[in-house]
Amino acid sequence: MLTAEEIQEIEGEAAHYPKREAVSIDALKIVQKHRGWVSDESLRDIAEHIGMSPTELDSIATFYNLIYRRPVGRHVISVCDSVSCWIMGCEQMRKHLQQRLGIGLGETTADKRFTLLPTVCLGCCDRAPALMVDGDLHTDLDPQKIDGELENYK
């Protein structure tokens, strides 16, 4: 079941569109914000609330990069692997992170602290290499700097 808070937020966004189903992506993001990811149950609840079939909503949920249809850790690390970051050494960064966290891309650490994902260009190519942790941007990185900044995410 959607919470009263989730419903209120979804309705707030729905008011911006002339058609109810247009709020689908906002609704998925709102529920994910509260629950960390979008489970099958959440998906069905959202679909019912906005008057869309669960299948159609799932085709939308799985299309967009920022909707998680599997559980993620408390913090999601999104490593930019696009061209400017690649030139500036994002591969070494990714290898360092995988080694340090002991997980591959798309995986979550055993303590559920971090999930590691690749992401497309984060639009800060003059400060490459870069990554995001949750909504925070970290730039001009090297392995040592990454280690220090990750300490802030418990």
Place this chain on the structure above:
Amino acid sequence: MTSSIEKPLTGKVPLDGSALDLPAYEQAGGYQAIRKVLSGGMTPKAVIAEVKNANLRGRGGAGFPTGSKWSFVPVGKDVPNPTYLVVNADEMEPGTFKDRFLMERNPHQLIEGAIVASFAIEADIAYIFLRGEYTLAAERLTRAIAEAYERNYLGKNILGSGYSLELHLHLSAGRYICGDETGLLNALEGKRANLRAKPPFPVVVGLFGKPTVVNNVETISCVPHIINNGAEWFHGLSRTKDGGTKLYGVSGKVKRPGLWELPMGTTVREILEEHAGGMRDGVKFRGLLPGGSSTPFIVEEHLDTPMDFTEMPKVGSRLGTGTMIVLDDQTCPVGMAWNMTKFFARESCGFCTPCWSGLGWAERILLSIENGHGKPDDLGKLSAQAKMWGPGATFCALAPGAADPLETAMKYFRADFERHIAEQRCPWR
């Protein structure tokens, strides 16, 4: 500003990383353009004519004349209501970081531009379609939009003019294809961002089936200045036929990667050498993608070309977003081509076979060459693939955008590709 070059879009932005706030924006002449048009100083038609005369061309990369696009919107009593303006803030072209700057550092300029543009096309509702990863831009735009409503720059009966406009910020959930205008419209309607057939064009049948103009952030940010200072002034900012200034950026192994607002038509060399400081010590220039990762490579012999929509095609490339990605001699061109092809393969929406199937195939070939397993006929296969992604063979510009850098990489760095295959290894590893 004491700068000798006029920088209307960025000249007043604070240097400490904060946004130009509402009082500072107003003090610098902000929200005078909407006062001018809404007080009866200019009709919608006059606004369109001014923007047309300014020769403002779309800064998202395609370079379509903005005033012309606006003039195609049907107006009058018989037109289906409402009309929409959508600001394309889905900046996701690899190597591009200009719209981020404009939204984070000068959000009110974008809002004022959106109001003037909406007035010109007689829009009732405007959306800013912002990529979800731009959290700081979202925060600053949200605040600026709220301030604009408080001042009645937005909302009902703006400044007593009788004109009303609602402006909403939509945060996307991330996919490169949303940057295409028809993909964007589907995403904004809460659907998968698949493309729509044109015609009908969005200016006639767009968002929710209504007339819709989609314009890039930098394009819209130019609009208040054109209204305040006139088409002739805007034209005078440029060194070439295309009007205005341009935000140019450089990334890669240069001394000072960054972003600069310069006259449209500044040469590649001036941007690369004077502003970005040239290559870092110990590395040499080999080539660059002038405007994001879907623009064709250019090399040393092209560096004196003015960076604009008219001149770049003469050397086989495009202005694109105006943000260059530099290839140096210590970076493998095959690896770079693989990286970009992988990006396009991953971001293909899956609609057209040459794109969803062909890009993945090419990516695997490039990776195998890079890993020392290249076969003699691989380059022929890649060329044949890239031809099948050309304009007209697929529905949108994604696959042609993947073909351009790959084909030009194979043209200018052919010996490097051949050496990978002959030696069965990457010489850079």
